[in-house]
Every structure is written in structure tokens, then in C-alpha cells.
Amino acid sequence: MVSRPAKPITVALIDDYDVVLVGLAHMFDAYRDRVVVAEIDANEPLSDPIDVVMYDSFAQPESDHHEIRQLVANPRARQTVVYTWNFHPELIAYARGHGVRGYLSKTLPARELVAALEAVHAGEEVISEPPRRTQLSMALDWPGRREGITDRESEILALITQGKNNAEVAALTYLSPNTIKSYNRAIYRKIGVSSRTQAVVWGMSNGFTPDHHRIDHWLGGP
Template sequence: MPDPRRPITVALVDDYDVVLLGVAKIIDQYRDRVVVAEIDTNKPVRDDVDIVLYDSFAQPESDHHEIGALVRNPNARRVVVFTWNFHPDLIAKAREQGVRGYLSKALPARELVAALEKVHAGEFVVSEVAGRVRPANGLDWPGRGEGLTDRESEILALITQGLSNADVAAQTYLSPNTVKSYIRSVYRKIGAASRTQAVLWGVDHGFVPDHHRIDHWRGGP
């Protein structure tokens, strides 16, 4: 049973440290209730934590290998997905794998923390999402400073990794035409005239996954 006398310990997982540091920042306002114990990029969770919060930025969401590995990790008591993509098939697959929460990036910090507490108490929690909404204040992503939206940045990150438009559409559950529209918007904002130029810009501006761990955010638990 959860111990109400101590904060919930959380490990944050994603391939991009700038994204995870943004998530850590918004959670850190509630250190008396939730403590970020570990921040992982391309590394397995090694601390014993109550919840793993898996941020889906630029992740191949149609390939659930990473989520499955987290669910099987004995150091993670529960796994929660933090995402903008609420396609029913994704939610069903995640739940089938053992994920205990599917939370929206639009949640204010207080609601995110409350949702994590419900998961910790044994509930299965899925955010209510009405249309496309802005992400929670404090979140960050590559390209934000250059005017790219979170969705545009995710699309650019995927093509920087070498995915075709068809692959991006399949993995994000967007239509090919929608993907093309996002890519045109990205080109315009970064001044790229071709896919090659866009990929080179992405490599130079933090759109290549990181490969390290940030241990014990601000001292951890």
C-alpha cells in the first residue's frame, strides 16, 4: 500500500533531456507530494521508483517496445504515459501492456500531480482531452525558442531521425496530408528549402536523441 507519509518517487523517461527537464520543472513545484528521483534518456530505469512517467515526444508510438520494457522493469512499480496523442488504439495497447495512466501534456501541474497520486493509489487514470490544446506551462521541447510548436517539433524530430512522411503518419496517427502540412510549416519557420536542409537544421538544434542519464534531479528523494 502507498505510504501517505512520504512523497511519490518518479522517474522521467524520454530520448530528449530538454523535454524531461521541462517536465521535472513543473513537477518540482510539488516536491512535498512528488519527487523526481531519476531522469533517463535512452537508459533503463535503475532506481526503485513508484512511477515511471514516459514522455512520448518524438517516440515511435506505434512501436510499444519501450513501454513494454518499462512495465517489465522490476524497479518501476507503475508506468504512466505522458502525451498529446490520445488515439483509442494507443490507449488500448498501452493498457494491455500494463500501463497504469495515460495523461495529457495539457494538464496543469496540480492536476498532473493529482493524477499521479491516483495512479500511485491503484487507479487507472486517463486524461479527458477535448481537441488539440496547448501543453502545460513549463514544458519545453527542441525548437520552442525558434517558434516551433510542440507538434511541429515532434514531426521535425522524426524526420531528423530519417523517417519518411508515411512512417511519420503511421507512428503519429496523423494523415499523410496533415504530416505534409506540418512539414511545410516547419520549413517556413526554420528557413529550410528542402528535407535535407531541415534535417541538418534539426541535427544542429537538438533534434537528435540524447544518450545519458541525469541522476537525482535537484538532490532527488
């Protein structure tokens, strides 16, 4: 049983999408005595050390581990955790091997997420159980949610909007090409389009274009 720290831990939320960051930050609203969200918009410089950097892998190419390596190496980040639905063993092994102290499931309720962050802050390694597809916390948000797009569909549509083809999306998400095709059909039906080009245009107009500058800035880029 990890004892609670004497003062709230500071957490920086790292993601390219505003709606994802705001939704994640809202999960901590009832736990302000234990967690202080010190940074959402990383376009603003922050020199103070952060207890835990929480990297939300929404629509990130998870086979490209550059972001994880850089976050772990960043002197402002005392500990780094990954927040994701993708629990492929290769991804977990890579993250652990490069110093990530937490690999946390997006299906965790807020109270368990806060406890996991406190445990990481205390020096423990926390790896969530591989998630079953259950309803996420109502505090979370993602692009397209109001149109009935699920969290997984949203991440796939974000990759499509970035110009990834089916084979690339399958490789990045560790899903089969046929599974991606099934997701595509469901997405097209929900947003009322009939082609990939139309889906990209819809995505660009509805919050699926990432602000890569946000993560680049936090990692020390321009």
C-alpha cells in the first residue's frame, strides 16, 4: 500500500490534441488535493520539474518510440508514464526497457489512475492489466465523440487524417488490415462519407489534425 505524498504531485499531460488533454485533465477535478495538473498547453515554456509526465498515446505512431525516449531523458520529468489502450507486449517491453515507470490503461477509473500516478511518484513500477474494452470514464473526451465515434475509432480516424493508409494504420495499432477495414466502414457510416478522401476532409474540419508543435516544444524543439 503506497502512502500518499505530503503534498499533491505535479503532472504534465502530453498529447497533440486539445480535446484529449482537456478531457484527461477533467478526470482529476475531484482529486485536486492529490494531483495538480501543471501543464496542458506545452506551447508555453515551463522550467520547473514535473513529478510525473503522462504521455497520452492518442493517434501517435506507437512504433516510433522517439517521444518516449525523449520524455524519459528530459531533466524536467522525474518520472514518465504512458497512458494508452494498446497493450501489445512489444510496446510494453520497449517502454519499460527505456525507463518508463508506468504503462497505464485508459479504462482505469479516476481513483485508480490517481493511485497509480502516486505509486509511480513513490518509485514503484506500475503496469496495468491489459484492458477489456469497457466504457471509459465519462470525464474523458476525444475528437468525434459527439458524433458517436468511439475512442478506438477516433484514433484510427486521426491516423487516416494524417495520411496513413490501411497497412500503416494496421502496423501502428497492431491490428489486422481486415480489422482496420471494418473500423473504416463504421467510421464512414457515422460521419456520413463514402470515401477515404471525404473522411480526411471531414477529419481536418472536425479536430483530427494534431498540433505536433506541442509535443516537439515539450521535448525541447523550436
